[in-house]
Amino acid sequence: MKSAPIHFGSIAYILDDYLEKNTFSSIFFLVDENTHVHCLPILLADLDNISAYEILEIDSGEDNKNIDTVNNLWLALSELGADRHSLVINVGGGVLTDMGGFMASTFKRGIKFINIPTTLLSQVDASAGGKNGIDLEGMKNMVGTFTQPEMVLVDPKFLLTLEQRQVKSGLAEMLKHGLIKNRDHWDNLVQLPSHNAETLAPFIMDSIHIKENVVNNDPYEKGERKILNFGHTIGHAIESESLETDFPLLHGEAIVIGMIIETFLSYDQELISKIDLEEVCESFSSMYALNTIDMKIFPNLMEWMKHDKKNQNNSINFSLINKIGHCRYDVVCTEEEIRQAFEKYNKWIA
């Protein structure tokens, strides 16, 4: 599976050029209520080679990343006469690009789609790499496809309307890229005096390149690509559990906690030094407000973890850093080891 080209900067002329050189029977923009208002008008104003299109709008939010939403979208495509020569242009965050990619890659056995990510998290991570999917009864990304978009168009100007909480959520995946693969990227991000759309924009391409290299080496996640899941085994469990409460965490917020607890696991497995452990923990706590985890929910979290896609033979498989900038995969940890890592995190926060 060849990686999709990723273009950064002023993207309208790239899309215009693509639409001039390729003929489609119909074009669909997929947006949510926020990107419909904040992003689509900016994009359309810059495009010259598009006259006829349909807009499909979904409700934003992780709790809508499910088969019901996709079913409605398949029906809408069908009613509007979409065929195998139609094009879908996904304009939104990771929820929308994951779901829009899944919708397009399955409708009539697959129609072409383009991702235009509009959150920091989707620009640096979700929109590229070819993973599309939906949650199943709250279990993250349980159903999906590996299908590459035609291209990914990244314009940091979309980030100017993004809430700061969402920016920090995206920063989590950028920090992950540094921790697993590139110490300089980690240092660059940690050393920034403030983390907002403007200060992070110069580092977006570095993050994209780190992910792109990993994906190109292992597009179907047979080996090295698993390192992108650092922080996600525990983070996804925390995210799924929090979605059932009145105060759901954002994806990146859950992944930050997951990365810290998994760094404690790395230390307990003698993969990293105490100095690295302290640096990771102190850096995260300087950038994020962190809370303890109520150990009463630990059994629920274990249940979510048991459904993680990396598991084999009923054991829980982790990707763990083995120093800052390096990561190992397929590290099996027992429930007791996981519990101890949670307790160490709680003790350190308290």
Ligand SMILES: NC(=O)c1ccc[n+]([C@@H]2O[C@H](COP(=O)([O-])OP(=O)(O)OC[C@H]3O[C@@H](n4cnc5c(N)ncnc54)[C@H](O)[C@@H]3O)[C@@H](O)[C@H]2O)c1
């Ligand atoms: N496929 C992958 O490889 C991959 C990788 C990482 C994360 N993900 C997935 O990404 C999802 C999280 O994505 P996310 O953090 O982008 O969240 P999101 O898609 O929920 O977007 C966050 C919010 O920002 C709004 N928004 C989007 N663009 C905006 C803009 N420019 N201005 C104002 N508001 C805007 C959205 O409407 C939404 O309310 C999770 O479901 C996660 O599983 C996928």
